[in-house]
Amino acid sequence: MTCVGPMARHVDERNYYYLTLRSSNTVSLRKLVNGAVTVLDTATLPVSPATWYSLRLDAVGDQIRGYVDGRLLVEATDAAHPTGTAGPVMFKAAVDYDDYSSIQP
Secondary structure (H helix, E strand, O other): OOEEEEEEEEEEOOEEEEEEEEOOOEEEEEEEEOOEEEEEEEEEOOOOOOOOOOEEEEEEOOEEEEEEOOEEEEEEEOOOOOOOEEEEEEEOOOOOOOOOOOOOO
16 A cells, blocks of 8 residues: 655654555545554545645644645544654655645644
């Protein structure tokens, strides 16, 4: 399975939140805590190779929200990671990121 997306509140390689578009035609909001993956929310979304998607991951307080092309698709309340950095993530995927930005509220 391939997946791509943004991550938020990255503490280290074993602790962060992330939003992924997956080759299984889903968008998934997940967290890693000490290397253990927990699915916080998921939604069905047709994902096509060679297609541009606008992805947004908000982490404000304990509210984590994932958007695809401006539509809120997944959300959760979680306080496992109160701070950290942001960046792109990918697994078994060839990806082009364009116009990436990260804003600290």
